[in-house]
Amino acid sequence: MHAALFLGASVLALAAVGCSHRQADSAEHPSDVLPPVAAGELRAPEAFNAITDKAERSRALFLEASRVMLHPRCSNCHPEGDTPLQGTQGQAHDPPAVRGPEDKGVVGMTCTSCHQDKNLELARVPGAPNWHLAPKSMAWVGHTPHAVCEQLKDPSRNGGRTLAQIVDHNAHDELVGWGWHPGPGREPAPGSQERFGAIVAAWVETGAECPSEEARP
């Protein structure tokens, strides 16, 4: 009995050591066991099975998803400030436009007075149905993957969504979908919406763990 207790305690102690060690490793080299991926692509969710620890796998899946969320095609509509951003460096929106009280511009200058429900190729105005800014609580510009992850899971900051609704939004929302069909002259988000949706679903299935503050994809 005593021997068994003692054994149990040392196994726990060993497990704790092993665990913190793995975490430190993965923060430094999160993608060591994963196949390489081109900047414009996303890894398939199955590729992450190479990471045997489930929580660790979940964190790596989120880092992959963050390559999309922090891409300018997404983050330009998820800014902290009162102006939408544009381009690859997140420049201020030109022509000047403001957020307004409901994230849809101001009277006389609403987003949809210029942005139609599809891209206007000649005028270079991007478009998708109900074009408007994400509320400030969902701002991601300049945030770490860790911070974006915590925001995404927090119903007070994610529009009151459950994790299942977050998966659905990412896999099916039309403003999200625009990220892969941004019109000529704009680099699409990496991969495809379908694969991105599958990555987010796999992140949720593995426990929706958040990467450490230092971790980068």
Ligand code: HEC
């Ligand atoms: C007066 C017309 C006009 C208004 C009003 C307007 N936009 Fe734009 N918007 C444009 C044009 C034109 C572009 C393309 C700029 C370019 O690529 O050179 C653009 C580009 C953008 C982009 C950049 C996409 C990218 O990733 O490069 C975003 C995001 C955006 N607008 C959001 C909004 C939002 C949100 C509103 C309302 C708060 C809004 N716009 C109001 C005309 C407008």
Ligand code: HEC
């Ligand atoms: C034209 C602007 C626009 C673009 C482009 C855009 N979003 Fe959003 N996003 C929004 C708005 C508006 C909301 C709020 C919708 C709501 O709550 O009803 C939102 C909400 C979200 C949410 C919901 C939860 C949360 O906590 O933020 C996710 C996830 C999201 N967007 C992901 C993306 C991804 C991924 C991309 C790029 C592939 C993207 N968005 C591109 C405007 C945009």
